[in-house]
Amino acid sequence: NAGVTQTPKFQVLKTGQSMTLQCAQDMNHEYMSWYRQDPGMGLRLIHYSVGAGITDQGEVPNGYNVSRSTTEDFPLRLLSAAPSQTSVYFCASRPTGGLNTEAFFGQGTRLTVV
């Protein structure tokens, strides 16, 4: 059972470059989300999705795009990377409905923009 898989684990970008952070889950969870975590701080929600074809903005969406074409995948795109986007990015998934609100997180992608 792989859970939530993020790729790549590490990435260095030059300012202005674009890239896609991949996230896949094999638990058939409807809800998926992306967070960023800066040093010494908590997680801030970037974008989230409550199912295939449905996405919405979180707390810090500027500079990021997402799409959800399948239940399993939720990629995060940086269109034009900026140094302020240097951070660790976490993808999470959880089931919707019922009593269990446990979220499962990936191992993170450490992104450096120079």
Added chain:
Amino acid sequence: LAKTTQPISMDSYEGQEVNITCSHNNIATNDYITWYQQFPSQGPRFIIQGYKTKVTNEVASLFIPADRKSSTLSLPRVSLSDTAVYYCLVGDNSDYKLSFGAGTTVTVRA
């Protein structure tokens, strides 16, 4: 989402019990209290969830008083490997936006 307040940091020694209290004065009737643990360079991991009274699992216990305006995560006999950041979250199953504050950094020393 109910706002939560928890200490920024706590220090402990191996073998001691660590209790982290989280305040959530505006918790709603349908809200559950959930705690996550995050080790350095890893994503957060679910520890325990409760609605009222006491919940215990193999990792921790969660104590919730009758008014539910606070909760206490108890880690029994901590070891060095329990050094992590602990987050308290409050919300119901319709809260898609899980809100993580700064958490409580617990440092366990030998």
